[in-house]
Amino acid sequence: MSDEFPLASPKKGSAGLTGYWRVIRPVIDFSKCTRCRLCILYCVENTIDQENNLYPRIDYDYCKGCGVCAQVCPTKAINMIPEVK
Ligand code: SF4
Numbered sequence: 001m002s003d004e005f006p007l008a009s010p011k012k013g014s015a016g017l018t019g020y021w022r023v024i025r026p027v028i029d030f031s032k033c034t035r036c037r038l039c040i041l042y043c044v045e046n047t048i049d050q051e052n053n054l055y056p057r058i059d060y061d062y063c064k065g066c067g068v069c070a071q072v073c074p075t076k077a078i079n080m081i082p083e084v085k
């Protein structure tokens with residue numbers, strides 16, 4: 001996780017990996033992503049990291065599927081897709 005902001009990193013809790021709760025999953029369309037970092041800043045679970053190429057990477061072990069990242073993305077590069085379980 002990024003160490004530029006004083007945010008806690010997600011950790012496995014007594015309920016297990018919080019990503020198991022998810023019913024919809026954010027999927028990034030990298031052809032629309034401008035690497036603006038807003039999704040990283042706004043992710044309520046701090047589960048989005050930045051790869052070496054500066055594109056965002058979502059940690060699905062902890063993403064709860066809240067959709068905040070999709071809402072704040074200025075280019076609508078993040079689509080919320082139903083989980084297939
Ligand atoms: S908010 Fe959208 S455009 Fe910005 S880094 Fe995230 S996915 Fe890319």
Ligand code: SF4
Pocket residue numbers: 026042043044045046047048058062063064065066067068069070
């Ligand atoms: S759906 Fe919510 S928890 Fe998952 S990456 Fe987006 S903002 Fe973070």
